[in-house]
Amino acid sequence: MDKLWGWLDSSAAHAQHSSDLLTAMCETAHARSATTASLIHGACALAADNQHSVAEEGGLCVALIGQARLEGPLSTASPAQQLLAMWRQHGRDALQKISGSFALAVVDTHANTALLAIDRIGVHSLAF
Numbered sequence: 235m236d237k238l239w240g241w242l243d244s245s246a247a248h249a250q251h252s253s254d255l256l257t258a259m260c261e262t263a264h265a266r267s268a269t270t271a272s273l274i275h276g277a278c279a280l281a282a283d284n285q286h287s288v289a290e291e292g293g294l295c296v297a298l299i300g301q302a303r304l305e306g307p308l309s310t311a312s313p314a315q316q317l318l319a320m321w322r323q324h325g326r327d328a329l330q331k332i333s334g335s336f337a338l339a340v341v342d343t344h345a346n347t348a349l350l351a352i353d354r355i356g357v358h359s360l361a362f
Contacts, residue, residue, distance in 0.1 A: 238282045238299045238337050238360070280339055286312035293343040294318060300336035300358045 280297040282288050288297045289312065298314045309316050320328040321340055326349070332338075335357035341348045350360050 238280070238287070238297050238339065238358075280341065287314050289314035289318045291318055294321065295341040295343065296321065296338065298336060298338045300353065301334045302332050302336035302338070302353075303334040305331035305333075 280288055280295055282297050282299050287299050288295075290296070296314050296318045298317050302313055302317075304313065304316050304320065306316070306320065311319070317328065317332075317338065317340075320331060324331065329351060333353075335353045335355065337350075337352045337358035337360050339348065339350050339360075352358055352360055
């Protein structure tokens with residue numbers, strides 16, 4: 235089963251601690267699976283056990299796991315990259331364009347916002 239984890243700390247003073255914590259978590263996950271992917275951007279750290287599940291561009295960090303179906307033209311980009319592009323174009327309305335079973339995290343480090351979401355049925359869960 236896909237897994238998603240992360241750390242968000244709005245205090246810049248704790249950014250190194252957050253980074254160290256996620257790095258340790260990722261090292262453990264990498265030891266279990268070669269496909270784990272992670273990103274650390276300031277006080278935001280996200281990781282998933284699928285290398286195509288995380289994407290970051292210009293302070294917008296996304297992680298998407300599960301069997302999400304994204305509306306829009308067919309693309310060769312990863313699902314996380316597609317979500318990132320949809321989020322840039324539609325903002326929160328991008329959530330209306332996702333179906334299937336999924337869990338996601340979208341962190342905008344410029345706006346200091348984070349959004350966690352799961353599919354309508356709750357196939358994938360999140361704890362915070």
